[in-house]
Amino acid sequence: MTYLTDKSILNTAQLIDWYHLNKRDLPWRLTKDPYKIWLSEIILQQTRVAQGTSYYLKFTTNYPTVNDLAEASEEEVLKDWQGLGYYSRARNLHTAAKFVANEMGGIFPNSYASIRELKGVGDYTSAAIASFAFDLPHAVVDGNVYRLLSRLFGIETPIDSTQGKKQFASLAQTLLPIDQAANYNQAIMEFGAIQCTPKTPKCHTCPFSISCIALKSDQIERLPIKEKKLKQKKRYLNYLILESDDELLVNKRDGKGIWQNLYDFPMVESATSISERNLSLSKDFQTLLSGSEFKIVVSSKERKHILSHQILFAKFYHIYITDKLEVIKGNFEQIKKTELANKPIPKLIENYLREETNLLSLLGSLN
Numbered sequence: 001m002t003y004l005t006d007k008s009i010l011n012t013a014q015l016i017d018w019y020h021l022n023k024r025d026l027p028w029r030l031t032k033d034p035y036k037i038w039l040s041e042i043i044l045q046q047t048r049v050a051q052g053t054s055y056y057l058k059f060t061t062n063y064p065t066v067n068d069l070a071e072a073s074e075e076e077v078l079k080d081w082q083g084l085g086y087y088s089r090a091r092n093l094h095t096a097a098k099f100v101a102n103e104m105g106g107i108f109p110n111s112y113a114s115i116r117e118l119k120g121v122g123d124y125t126s127a128a129i130a131s132f133a134f135d136l137p138h139a140v141v142d143g144n145v146y147r148l149l150s151r152l153f154g155i156e157t158p159i160d161s162t163q164g165k166k167q168f169a170s171l172a173q174t175l176l177p178i179d180q181a182a183n184y185n186q187a188i189m190e191f192g193a194i195q196c197t198p199k200t201p202k203c204h205t206c207p208f209s210i211s212c213i214a215l216k217s218d219q220i221e222r223l224p225i226k227e228k229k230l231k232q233k234k235r236y237l238n239y240l241i242l243e244s245d246d247e248l249l250v251n252k253r254d255g256k257g258i259w260q261n262l263y264d265f266p267m268v269e270s271a272t273s274i275s276e277r278n279l280s281l282s283k284d285f286q287t288l289l290s291g292s293e294f295k296i297v298v299s300s301k302e303r304k305h306i307l308s309h310q311i312l313f314a315k316f317y318h319i320y321i322t323d324k325l326e327v328i329k330g331n332f333e334q335i336k337k338t339e340l341a342n343k344p345i346p347k348l349i350e351n352y353l354r355e356e357t358n359l360l361s362l363l364g365s366l367n
């Protein structure tokens with residue numbers, strides 16, 4: 001296949017017409033407020049529209065302006081973010097809101113370069129906000145755009161290579177009609193999302209099927225090309241829910257990991273999946289529970305949880321401490337079971353608590 005720069009392959013007026021006829025009604029498309037557009041873009045990174053919509057509505061309700069978000073505590077923001085994953089996005093969002101509130105007088109930046117300086121904002125997000133809110137002529141390139149352009153133009157350069165990123169950015173910018181930046185960017189992403197989809201693109205109703213190089217050369221399944229395969233590390237986590245009648249111990253995660261500042265339970269990590277007996281014989285388990293009287297009352301089956309760079313295998317053990325929790329408290333926080341609902345917790349733990357424990361009734365305020 002050859003890479004063609006022939007602009008006639010993608011008639012942008014036709015693309016924008018398609019968009020007006022087929023676009024989904026999404027709440028962030030009804031505003032020109034750069035703050036709300038920024039919220040939607042950060043929420044939608046790595047998140048499906050169906051899931052992201054309720055979070056967008058929650059954030060715009062709880063924090064109607066950038067100053068409201070800046071004034072919230074990090075714990076409140078993480079709690080509202082709970083379930084979306086990739087928690088660094090929420091922490092960056094909060095940092096950026098405080099920067100806009102404190103350093104920019106609460107006025108959201110209005111140029112590509114100044115938006116790009118906000119924490120957690122990259123090339124794609126700056127182009128999206130600059131074009132949607134201010135009609136500035138910066139072309140977006142997201143996964144949908146990579147897929148559509150690689151198929152339409154028959155581009156085989158890997159989309160995750162330096163050369164590929166430059167090539168696709170340059171092509172998208174060349175195609176962008178200067179006076180229709182917002183419509184064009186929305187249209188090209190929407191087309192990739194609902195027409196030229198990853199697995200079963202709707203080629204039979206595609207307005208570009210005559211010019212599409214991938215369709216002509218039967219390369220749809222092969223394109224776009226990625227050169228790097230993601231390596232996912234496997235980890236085995238044994239969570240210990242150490243409880244008395246109405247209290248339990250939780251662990252606030254410090255350090256720089258993915259779950260920084262979220263709460264989980266005391267945990268013993270093992271090199272492979274281990275049985276309850278081998279767990280209770282392990283040094284970490286014995287150190288943690290030394291000097292206490294306890295009984296393992298429930299052990300869960302193993303749950304698999306997939307993150308971008310890790311596959312987690314987690315088991316949960318409910319351990320009733322017959323003497324006082326203080327004996328093993330250490331650096332953990334001792335809380336009432338009813339307080340758990342107010343703590344930001346990782347999705348893996350929320351799923352377990354919701355689906356398999358009688359703590360569910362105590363989690364009524366979780367979304």
Ligand code: SF4
Binds near residue numbers: 148208
């Ligand atoms: S013809 Fe098929 S593969 Fe080509 S752009 Fe249209 S939907 Fe995508």
